[in-house]
């Protein structure tokens with residue numbers, strides 16, 4: 094059985110004071126937690142996370158990484174820099190980056206490759222818009238998004254990624270995919286991983302993201318191919334994040 098993985102995506106939220114309170118609050122309620130846990134934070138706070146979390150049960154990571162390995166790319170942060178702060182994870186291809194920064198699936202694939210090259214675990218996000226779902230295109234859209242990554246990576250690297258299915262219409266809207274809707278897509282993603290990487294696909298964590306909260310986490314996490322959650326809003330409140338962790 095795959096261990097559950099609960100990842101908080103803080104997005105562009107936080108301050109030194111708020112982060113310290115949040116991390117303290119989470120650490121105080123972890124007794125008995127069975128899930129693996131991580132927080133993906135804005136880059137300026139990686140040092141703070143390393144200082145606060147080193148040696149403990151919560152891993153940390155970033156929300157984006159450059160496809161390039163370094164040099165004249167103003168504003169970019171490369172995978173080696175994330176490793177320098179002992180990051181374990183980096184989110185790539187979040188729908189907010191695809192939508193607001195024009196990131197293509199090909200670029201996302203290069204970012205995943207760059208992360209793996211430095212020993213980081215990329216959390217590859219895929220997801221359809223409401224319009225795409227209503228047009229019956231969900232499987233095609235998420236299949237093409239994951240496909241670009243699977244095409245670029247060697248088969249033996251596929252087992253080292255994490256995938257996150259985040260329907261765009263469920264992010265920050267309070268609208269969640271039903272457990273059945275999510276499971277259907279997760280099973281499809283698993284089949285696609287298996288076609289590329291064989292049995293290594295069975296070890297890949299496929300997370301659900303999109304308005305996951307204490308009230309719906311248990312039911313979502315009970316699905317056979319939902320291996321955890323990528324949590325936005327609820328990851329900013331220690332009690333809510335803990336409730337989701339304890340729902341695994």
Ligand code: 13P
Nearest residue numbers: 102264265303304325326
């Ligand atoms: P919400 O949990 O706020 O809907 O955000 C989900 C998300 O985008 C996590 O990456």
